[in-house]
Amino acid sequence: MQTTWAYISNYCVYSAMTIFTISFIAHAFETAFAVRAPEAADSTEGNLLLKTLDYKRTEKSARIATAMMILGFILLLAGIVARGISNGHVPWGNMYEFSITGALAFTGAYLAALRKYDLRWLGLFVSLSVLLTLGTAITLLYRNSAPLVPALKSTWLVIHVLAAIISGGVFLLANVVAAAYLYLDRLESRGPRPVWLQRVPSLDVLDQLSYRLVAFVFPLWTFAVIAGAIWAESAWGRYWGWDPKETWAFITWVAYAAYLHARVTVGWRGRRAAWLCIFAGSTFLFNYVYVNVWGSGKHTYSGL
Amino acid sequence: MSKEIEVPELGFLALIRYAWRQLTSMRTALILLMLMGIAAIPGSLIPQRITNQIAVRELFTTNPDLAKWYDRFSLFDVYGSPWFSAIYILLFISLIGCVLPRSVEHYKAMRAQPPVTPKNLSRLEHHQEFAGGVESLDRAALWFKKNRFRVRIEGNSISAEKGFVRETGNLLFHLSLILILVGVSFGSLFGMRGEAIVNVGERFVNVATSYDSVSFGKLTGEKSLPTFEIKLDKFLGEYDPVTNAPKDYTAWVTITDNGSTYKKVIKVNKPLTFGSTRVYLQANGYSPVVTVRDAEGNVALQGPIPFLPQDGNLRSIGSIKVPDAQPQIGFVSSFVPTNARTSDQGAVSIFPELLDPKLLFSIWKGDLGLDSGSPQSVYRIDTSKLEKVGLGSVKPGETFTYPEGSITLETVVPWVNLQFVDDPGKSYALIGAILAILGLLSSLYGRRRRIWVRTTSAGVEVAGLAKNSAPGLDVEIENFVSAIKGEK
Numbered sequence: 001m002q003t004t005w006a007y008i009s010n011y012c013v014y015s016a017m018t019i020f021t022i023s024f025i026a027h028a029f030e031t032a033f034a035v036r037a038p039e040a041a042d043s044t045e046g047n048l049l050l051k052t053l054d055y056k057r058t059e060k061s062a063r064i065a066t067a068m069m070i071l072g073f074i075l076l077l078a079g080i081v082a083r084g085i086s087n088g089h090v091p092w093g094n095m096y097e098f099s100i101t102g103a104l105a106f107t108g109a110y111l112a113a114l115r116k117y118d119l120r121w122l123g124l125f126v127s128l129s130v131l132l133t134l135g136t137a138i139t140l141l142y143r144n145s146a147p148l149v150p151a152l153k154s155t156w157l158v159i160h161v162l163a164a165i166i167s168g169g170v171f172l173l174a175n176v177v178a179a180a181y182l183y184l185d186r187l188e189s190r191g192p193r194p195v196w197l198q199r200v201p202s203l204d205v206l207d208q209l210s211y212r213l214v215a216f217v218f219p220l221w222t223f224a225v226i227a228g229a230i231w232a233e234s235a236w237g238r239y240w241g242w243d244p245k246e247t248w249a250f251i252t253w254v255a256y257a258a259y260l261h262a263r264v265t266v267g268w269r270g271r272r273a274a275w276l277c278i279f280a281g282s283t284f285l286f287n288y289v290y291v292n293v294w295g296s297g298k299h300t301y302s303g304l
Numbered sequence: 305m306s307k308e309i310e311v312p313e314l315g316f317l318a319l320i321r322y323a324w325r326q327l328t329s330m331r332t333a334l335i336l337l338m339l340m341g342i343a344a345i346p347g348s349l350i351p352q353r354i355t356n357q358i359a360v361r362e363l364f365t366t367n368p369d370l371a372k373w374y375d376r377f378s379l380f381d382v383y384g385s386p387w388f389s390a391i392y393i394l395l396f397i398s399l400i401g402c403v404l405p406r407s408v409e410h411y412k413a414m415r416a417q418p419p420v421t422p423k424n425l426s427r428l429e430h431h432q433e434f435a436g437g438v439e440s441l442d443r444a445a446l447w448f449k450k451n452r453f454r455v456r457i458e459g460n461s462i463s464a465e466k467g468f469v470r471e472t473g474n475l476l477f478h479l480s481l482i483l484i485l486v487g488v489s490f491g492s493l494f495g496m497r498g499e500a501i502v503n504v505g506e507r508f509v510n511v512a513t514s515y516d517s518v519s520f521g522k523l524t525g526e527k528s529l530p531t532f533e534i535k536l537d538k539f540l541g542e543y544d545p546v547t548n549a550p551k552d553y554t555a556w557v558t559i560t561d562n563g564s565t566y567k568k569v570i571k572v573n574k575p576l577t578f579g580s581t582r583v584y585l586q587a588n589g590y591s592p593v594v595t596v597r598d599a600e601g602n603v604a605l606q607g608p609i610p611f612l613p614q615d616g617n618l619r620s621i622g623s624i625k626v627p628d629a630q631p632q633i634g635f636v637s638s639f640v641p642t643n644a645r646t647s648d649q650g651a652v653s654i655f656p657e658l659l660d661p662k663l664l665f666s667i668w669k670g671d672l673g674l675d676s677g678s679p680q681s682v683y684r685i686d687t688s689k690l691e692k693v694g695l696g697s698v699k700p701g702e703t704f705t706y707p708e709g710s711i712t713l714e715t716v717v718p719w720v721n722l723q724f725v726d727d728p729g730k731s732y733a734l735i736g737a738i739l740a741i742l743g744l745l746s747s748l749y750g751r752r753r754r755i756w757v758r759t760t761s762a763g764v765e766v767a768g769l770a771k772n773s774a775p776g777l778d779v780e781i782e783n784f785v786s787a788i789k790g791e792k
Binding site for chain 1: 330331333334337338340341344345347348352354355356382383488497544547549550551552553571572573574575582584586723725727730733734737738740741744745748772
């Protein structure tokens with residue numbers, strides 16, 4: 001029975017990958033084919049600006065792209081739930097499970113933000129990074145379903161890890177937006193944007209968006225760290241012990257705190273703020289990858 | 305007084321004031337904050353004494369020069385080092401210097417009336433004009449009251465303000481960080497931390513001599529130990545038969561506390577609590593119970609000897625020291641709970657439970673050096689001055705005889721490592737943490753805004769202003785306007 005659920009989980013994750021691939025292709029198709037080449041008659045030599053964007057032409061593929069993203073989200077969610085059933089506990093015991101849940105949180109953050117903002121331009125990147133994450137998870141990080149080690153048997157596992165994964169998903173989304181800002185900023189300093197990028201919102205909007213995402217999720221990250229401390233107190237006998245994972249969670253917290261202060265109090269905007277945002281997000285990624293794979297300490301369980 | 309005398313005095317004060325202003329400036333605070341993040345990094349890359357003592361010792365033997373230099377810069381104790389302390393103490397001074405004056409200011413602002421309605425509302429955002437009379441002002445006042453705005457009514461205009469929760473939350477957040485720091489320091493000054501290995505069947509009496517290691521905060525000592533006794537009745541480690549990974553650890557104990565006796569269960573995530581002292585189940589292993597006899601058959605040593613686990617299958621090493629035998633005898637031993645013979649490694653354990661336990665040893669005679677006064681590990685024997693007299697192994701119930709006597713493995717009992725922690729500051733830190741989150745939420749989601757309304761001969765004029773360009777004021781003003789018009 002256990003193994004059956006583990007198989008179901010794997011099938012769901014594989015299918016989700018297929019679906020995300022379709023979504024990626026649809027996004028790429030939309031990005032490429034929305035560009036209408038100038039009519040032969042009014043074409044002046046090599047003037048790219050005469051190319052126009054016409055999203056009506058690619059309406060269908062855009063719909064497919066988003067629909068596939070939603071379907072992928074659902075399949076991945078089903079995969080994670082099935083994994084949990086096969087484990088007999090919430091599926092957050094090793095890095096494979098963290099990664100697929102992280103991919104889910106990332107897709108979820110994108111889809112949630114899509115309801116409010118016109119973010120479809122980001123879909124190409126989101127589907128690609130979800131694909132890469134899932135691919136790494138399946139090929140390098142996969143571990144068979146296993147019971148939890150005693151220290152992880154706690155309600156705090158659900159609370160602490162859920163808060164950390166959601167924060168991570170949103171932090172990374174903010175990072176992507178900040179990176180898009182920096183890229184476009186460089187392009188624009190050399191001249192007008194290429195036509196296929198005209199859909200991406202203005203620099204101001206991107207700047208605001210990455211700030212909004214961070215400000216929205218920073219309290220949740222604070223909560224994740226505090227929930228971890230409360231759990232550590234009951235499992236390890238101290239609420240804070242400068243374990244490498246704790247140290248890097250603290251560094252991430254400090255980096256985002258610095259980012260928020262820099263924006264709100266000192267008035268940083270634009271390039272500098274984007275770099276700080278990316279730096280803070282990198283400390284989160286570093287914590288996830290380095291401490292889990294090469295680090296020592298109390299946060300390393302069951303191989304990876 | 306002449307100016308010549310005043311100048312140096314002023315200069316000195318001005319210097320202090322300048323330094324203070326620099327320290328409490330936002331830019332300095334920001335730099336200190338980033339510095340603290342960067343300063344925390346080496347502690348995660350270089351082994352720390354508080355988390356990985358063994359790795360530190362290893363580095364001292366494998367690379368003594370590097371270790372010496374690391375030690376000079378406190379890189380093995382980053383989080384207690386002078387430079388890390390300097391950063392966070394400066395940061396907190398800066399924080400206090402920034403937050404306290406702002407709190408006073410904020411308190412005054414909250415008690416003060418909203419500012420007078422500006423003369424020219426049409427220059428402000430969200431400006432609207434529409435027809436209406438005096439009754440509009442009454443409706444406006446009613447709406448402000450219903451929506452908990454603070455108002456200033458002057459003649460034909462009302463100035464209203466709301467959203468102080470933003471700054472309140474901001475200040476609360478920073479003040480609670482101070483509370484967390486107080487909790488942490490309080491815990492380290494008045495707290496205590498100790499460890500003791502207890503065999504199944506043994507009793508732990510909470511006095512300083514019962515501990516294998518214990519440390520007290522600077523302002524407390526042995527007298528602070530609460531009186532209680534813990535008897536370890538039973539311990540069970542359950543392991544997954546496929547992966548050999550531990551599934552659950554449970555210790556059953558009998559507690560005597562203030563004259564009453566009761567039974568309890570300790571698990572990894574469920575410590576015992578005595579007031580502010582908590583007792584954690586941290587590690588476990590096996591203690592072979594042995595009887596060592598001399599050549600005449602007199603018992604020279606009897607009892608459980610804790611062995612130190614070396615791997616996930618609990619292959620353990622230990623030493624059995626018999627100072628009362630003539631000559632003194634020492635057993636350099638290893639113990640495997642589930643024995644499997646391999647050709648190259650000698651005995652290995654293939655499962656952590658006691659399925660086929662075996663004790664293996666080499667026997668040494670001579671002066672064990674226990675009276676020399678220099679500390680030595682209970683798990684190891686320095687055999688450099690000893691003479692080897694034999695090599696053997698026993699299973700439970702078996703006896704191994706050698707010229708100087710015999711050793712019998714009676715049985716094997718588990719031991720647990722109990723960790724005792726008294727942290728009287730942790731509740732302050734917890735309260736600080738909860739208040740910090742509440743403060744953070746209201747400071748990030750709170751919106752401070754002002755709305756003005758004035759009746760003129762031409763009609764009614766409305767305008768608003770959102771601080772930090774927070775969104776949502778336009779919708780609010782729409783609601784407000786329709787309330788004035790009497791549409792709602």
